[in-house]
Amino acid sequence: MVSVAAVKKKMVKICRECHRVVEGESCAVCGSSNLSTDWTGYLVIIDPQRSEIAKKMNITLPGRYALKVR
Numbered sequence: 001m002v003s004v005a006a007v008k009k010k011m012v013k014i015c016r017e018c019h020r021v022v023e024g025e026s027c028a029v030c031g032s033s034n035l036s037t038d039w040t041g042y043l044v045i046i047d048p049q050r051s052e053i054a055k056k057m058n059i060t061l062p063g064r065y066a067l068k069v070r
């Protein structure tokens, strides 16, 4: 299941490597500190195995992601 919602972009950082929402200074999944605040499309992935978007984006873990990161 995937839900797409508009959220305030302010202060939300996205990992450029895996597109995951990052809280803090580095990504909890891949460890990257290559973060962006310039992104579009908020995604909540609950069940990656059943999500077409998750498959396309190579997402294997549930969580919050951005569709596009610049």
Ligand SMILES: [Zn+2]
Pocket: 015, 016, 017, 018, 019, 020, 027, 028, 029, 030, 031, 032
């Ligand atoms: Zn990452």
